[in-house]
Amino acid sequence: MDRIDGIRAFVAVVDAGSFTRAGERLGISNKLVSKYVAALEGQQGVTLLNRTTRALSLTPAGERYLTAARRVLAAVEELDAQAHAEEGALTGRLRITAPVAFGEMFATTLTRDFARVHPGIDIDLNLSDRYVDLAAEGFDLALRIGQLPDSSLIARRIGQTETWVVASPAYLAAHPRPNRPEDLRDHVNIRDSNAQNPGRAVFLIEGKAVSVPLPGRITVNSAQAVRRLVLEGEGVALIPSFVVARDVAEGRLERLLPGFVRPQLDIQALYLPRPFLPPRLTAYLDHLRMGLSPLLKAPRPDS
Structure with missing residues (x-):
C-alpha cells in the first residue's frame, strides 16, 4: 500500500x-x-x-x-x-466554511458558479456560525463578517456590508420610536451573539465612535433567527443589511436611525499562512472578490 x-x-x-x-x-x-x-x-x-x-x-x-x-x-x-x-487546468479539493445566513444567500451561489467553470475541483462547503480551527479541521478557507480576533491567519477583504437597526410595525405601534442611538437602551433588543460585543453597538456621532448599551433578554447566534424574532414583533435588532433589505423594502420591517452611521463590516476570507498558495485557492479568492459585490447589490429573493 x-x-x-x-x-x-x-x-x-x-x-x-x-x-x-x-x-x-x-x-x-x-x-x-x-x-x-x-x-x-x-x-x-x-x-x-x-x-x-x-x-x-x-x-x-x-x-x-x-x-x-x-x-x-x-x-x-x-x-x-x-x-x-x-497545463491550464485547476484540480483538487477545497474545504470552505462560512456563516449560515451569508452562506445560504451568497457563498452557495458563488461556489456553484466557480464549480461550473472549474469541473476539476471538488468543493466541500460547510455552513456554520462557529469559528472553526482551519488547521485542526482541515479547512482551506473561512469566510467571516465583521471585526475578527487577532490570529495568525491571513485575511483578505472580499466585500463590505453594514448593519441596520430594524423593528416590525407591530412592535413600533406598541413602543416609542427611537430617535437617537441612546434610545435603544429603553427598548427590548434581540442580540446576535456573532457580534463582537452583542450587548453594545457603536455609532458614529459627530465624527466620534459612541458605544450604546443594548439591553435584552434574548441572544441568538444566527442573523436569520434574530430576523425571525424581530418579524414576530419581539423587539429591535441590529442585523446585516443584506439579511433584511427585502423585508424593509416590502414593509415587513422598518429601518430605524438611518441618519446615524454605523461602521462598515468587512467580509473577509481567511486562510493559513503557507509558502505556496494553491492555484485553486487563489482562483476561488479572485472569484469571490469579483462576484460578491454584484450579489450584495442585487435584490434578494423573499425567504
Missing part, C-alpha cells in the same frame, strides 16, 4: 465520520478504506482510531497524527496543483 493512500483514507474517515462515507468520498469501497487505515496503523505501530459499533473516535496518537497528516496531504495537493496549473 502507498503510504499516501493510507494517510488520505485516514483523514477522509475522520472528516466523514465513518468508513462508508469516507469510501464514497474517495470513490472506493469501505472495506478498502478500512484496509488502508489498518495498514497505516501497522506501519506506524500505533492505533489511530477507536472503533466501536456505533462511533469512531481518534486516539491520542491519532489526534497528534491527524495534524501532520493534513500537512502532508496539503503538500501533495499543492504539487499536483502546480503541475496541472502549468
Whole structure:
C-alpha cells in the first residue's frame, strides 16, 4: 500500500465520520478504506482510531497524527496543483466554511458558479456560525463578517456590508420610536451573539465612535433567527443589511436611525499562512472578490 493512500483514507474517515462515507468520498469501497487505515496503523505501530459499533473516535496518537497528516496531504495537493496549473487546468479539493445566513444567500451561489467553470475541483462547503480551527479541521478557507480576533491567519477583504437597526410595525405601534442611538437602551433588543460585543453597538456621532448599551433578554447566534424574532414583533435588532433589505423594502420591517452611521463590516476570507498558495485557492479568492459585490447589490429573493 502507498503510504499516501493510507494517510488520505485516514483523514477522509475522520472528516466523514465513518468508513462508508469516507469510501464514497474517495470513490472506493469501505472495506478498502478500512484496509488502508489498518495498514497505516501497522506501519506506524500505533492505533489511530477507536472503533466501536456505533462511533469512531481518534486516539491520542491519532489526534497528534491527524495534524501532520493534513500537512502532508496539503503538500501533495499543492504539487499536483502546480503541475496541472502549468497545463491550464485547476484540480483538487477545497474545504470552505462560512456563516449560515451569508452562506445560504451568497457563498452557495458563488461556489456553484466557480464549480461550473472549474469541473476539476471538488468543493466541500460547510455552513456554520462557529469559528472553526482551519488547521485542526482541515479547512482551506473561512469566510467571516465583521471585526475578527487577532490570529495568525491571513485575511483578505472580499466585500463590505453594514448593519441596520430594524423593528416590525407591530412592535413600533406598541413602543416609542427611537430617535437617537441612546434610545435603544429603553427598548427590548434581540442580540446576535456573532457580534463582537452583542450587548453594545457603536455609532458614529459627530465624527466620534459612541458605544450604546443594548439591553435584552434574548441572544441568538444566527442573523436569520434574530430576523425571525424581530418579524414576530419581539423587539429591535441590529442585523446585516443584506439579511433584511427585502423585508424593509416590502414593509415587513422598518429601518430605524438611518441618519446615524454605523461602521462598515468587512467580509473577509481567511486562510493559513503557507509558502505556496494553491492555484485553486487563489482562483476561488479572485472569484469571490469579483462576484460578491454584484450579489450584495442585487435584490434578494423573499425567504
